[in-house]
Amino acid sequence: MRTPLSVVIGAGGTGGHIYPGLALADALRRAAPDAVISFVGTARGLETRLIPQAGYRLHTVDMIPFDPSLGARRYLLPAALLRSGAQCRAILKEQGAQVAVGMGGYPSAPVIVGARLAGLPSLVHESNAVPGRANKFAARLTPHLALAFDRSRAHLTGGERAETVGMPLVGPLAQLDRAALRPAARRALGVPDGARLVLFNGGSLGAARLTEAAVGLAGCHRARPDLRLLIKTGPAALEETRARLAANGGAAVAEAVPYLDRMDLAYAAADLVVCRAGSATVAELATIGMPAVLVPYPHAPGDHQTHNARVLSDAGAALLLPDAETSARALDALITPLLADPGRLAAMARAADPGTHARAADLLAAKALALAGHPGATYPNTPLKESI
Ligand SMILES: CC(=O)N[C@H]1[C@@H](OP(=O)(O)OP(=O)(O)OC[C@H]2O[C@@H](n3ccc(=O)[nH]c3=O)[C@H](O)[C@@H]2O)O[C@H](CO)[C@@H](O)[C@@H]1O
Known part of the structure; x- marks a missing residue:
């Protein structure tokens, strides 16, 4: 029997990371309806409302932001990242995940660290025209990078191998x-x-x-x-x-x-x-x-x-x-x-x-599916029907 697709997505803090993560999750579900998909975020951000509301499980891990205003606390960052990375490794193992995806924002980095610790493939999506610190770090840990805007390529280590897929948009906005x-x-x-x-x-x-x-x-x-x-x-x-x-x-x-x-x-x-x-x-x-x-x-x-x-x-x-x-x-x-x-x-x-972003969720899902070893999955591409 085929093992269902299992993916963990790191996305949190603000809507700009959470909604694209949800758009990816929905695209994965369209391609593999029995997929097991969960999110990693913080216990404080908008994710605590938006992710359960969209019907997905949220794991929360302890994190401190990648923020220079942390002052002396920034010296705590490597230890905090290792701790949250270990928490993510346990989540990935428990769920039997085949791939981890970081959507930016500081919940992104521990998921990629966790995937490295678990020996799993991972994928980073950069949403801004100039990448944030968490993603710059995460991009050093995986060869698989995707971009919303082509202009961010020059700012990432390994940017030359990144694929520009656009910004995944949730169904009601993509269509x-x-x-x-x-x-x-x-x-x-x-x-x-x-x-x-x-x-x-x-x-x-x-x-x-x-x-x-x-x-x-x-x-x-x-x-x-x-x-x-x-x-x-x-x-x-x-x-x-x-x-x-x-x-x-x-x-x-x-x-x-x-x-x-x-x-x-x-x-x-x-x-x-x-x-x-x-x-x-x-x-x-x-x-x-x-x-x-x-x-x-x-x-x-x-x-x-x-x-x-x-x-x-x-x-x-x-x-x-x-x-x-x-x-x-x-x-x-x-x-x-x-x-x-x-x-x-x-x-x-x-x-x-x-045209740039309307198919981004499907393109990013295709990359995640390929990394998870589900290359045969197809996209039904059924229009979403939303009533007022
Ligand atoms: C202050 C700050 O650092 N903001 C960052 C944050 O912004 P922020 O989370 O505000 O980012 P975005 O503008 O990218 O996304 C907001 C998302 O929330 C949705 N929305 C917004 C308001 C609302 O009432 N309802 C609603 O659904 C929008 O439709 C959009 O999908 O993450 C983005 C993605 O990395 C960055 O580009 C921004 O620079």
């Missing part, structure tokens, strides 16, 4: 037809007919600078019936944002939410997105043809969000606004003429390359 879903999405979000909707999204954790500018913008445009703002604040800033919108009258045109579980609806309903330039977000915008103003997070390692953003701004698909220049006034000067020019919005939507 989103924005125009087709738009009427239902706008009804679901209560956007009045004829109003332009601007989505403010500070990545999976929220961004104070964007929320602040959005609140100011809502106050300025509080009397406009033809404009709506949807502001994703992150849970911590929700109540304060709502109070400030009530105080400046912006609540008449803006709604603040802690998190968007249905990004497909938000993207389909919106005319323009103002957001950080995390790699999953950038890949989603490109894939669905969503015009955007990108405000890269200025403290990302290697300034990788600016490099991610340039993938779209170089193509004419997005505008890039540096964080330090972001204010309600600066955004108003960019957004107001843009919203009044549907031709320009349509040109931005067309400028992105929609």
